[in-house]
Amino acid sequence: MMPTAPKPAGFAGKHNHAKCITSALAAAEQCCTQNGTRFTALRRRVLELIWQGHQPVTAYALIKALRKEKENTEPPTVYRALEFLLQNNLIHRIESQNAYVGCEYPEKEHRSQFMICAHCEQATELENSIVIERAIASQASKLGFTVTSSTIEINGVCPACSTSK
Numbered sequence: 713m714m715p716t717a718p719k720p721a722g723f724a725g726k727h728n729h730a731k732c733i734t735s736a737l738a739a740a741e742q743c744c745t746q747n748g749t750r751f752t753a754l755r756r757r758v759l760e761l762i763w764q765g766h767q768p769v770t771a772y773a774l775i776k777a778l779r780k781e782k783e784n785t786e787p788p789t790v791y792r793a794l795e796f797l798l799q800n801n802l803i804h805r806i807e808s809q810n811a812y813v814g815c816e817y818p819e820k821e822h823r824s825q826f827m828i829c830a831h832c833e834q835a836t837e838l839e840n841s842i843v844i845e846r847a848i849a850s851q852a853s854k855l856g857f858t859v860t861s862s863t864i865e866i867n868g869v870c871p872a873c874s875t876s877k
Contacts, residue, residue, distance in 0.1 A: 732814070733763045736802070739818045743800050757781075758793040759814070762803055767833040768811030806835060807863050813837070823848075825864040831873035838864075 740759055744751040761777055762769050771790060778785040794812060797803040803812045804824040813826070816837040823845055825838040838844075844864065852859045 729764070733760055736760075736763045736814050736818075740797075740800070740802050743802060743818060747800065749796075749800070752793075754778075754789060755793045755796055758790065759797055759802060762797075762812050763814040766813065766835060768806040768809045768813050768828075768835050770809070770811045774812075804837070805863070806865060808865050808867075823862050823864075825866075827866045827868065827870075829870035829873055830867055831869055834870060836870075 736759060737756065740751055740756070743749075757778065758774055761774055771787070771794060774794075775785060775787055775790050778790060794803070797812075798805060801818050801821070802815055804815050804826075805812055806826065806828070808828075813835045817839065822841060825841040825844060826835045827838065828835045841864075848859060848862060851857075
C-alpha cells in the first residue's frame with residue numbers, strides 16, 4: 713500500500729510543511745518502485761518545489777527556481793518531469809491557473825476536485841469526492857457521454873482570509 717501524503721490543516725492554519733514534503737517524496741518513491749519507473753533527481757526536486765506550499769505553482773516558476781540551482785535547466789526537461797508526476801498521480805494540474813499542486817491522495821484513483829482561495833491562492837483537494845464523482849457519472853451515463861477527465865475547481869475565500877478582513 714502506498715503511503716498517504718499528508719493532509720494539510722485544510723484552509724485553516726498551520727501544519728508541519730517538512731512532513732508534507734517528506735510524505736509526498738515517500739509516496740513517490742513507493743509509486744516508482746511499484747511501477748518499475750525511476751524517480752530521478754529532477755522529478756524529486758520538482759515534486760519538492762510543488763509541495764513547498766499549497767498554492768498552485770506554474771511551470772515557469774518551477775523553471776526559474778530550478779535555474780537558481782542549476783543554470784542550464786531546460787524547459788522541456790521540467791515539462792517531462794511534470795508529465796511523469798501527473799501520469800503517476802503525484803500531482804494535479806489546476807486548469808484555471810495552468811499550474812500544479814501536490815496530490816494529497818496518491819494512493820487512490822480519483823478525479824481532481826479543489827477549493828481555491830481567491831485571496832491567498834491556497835488550493836485544498838477535496839477528500840471525500842465520491843458524491844460528486846457519482847453525480848458526474850450518472851449525468852454522463854444519461855447522456856451517453858464518456859468522461860475521460862475532469863477537474864472541478866471551486867473558487868471562494870478560505871476561513872483565514874475571511875476572518876482577516
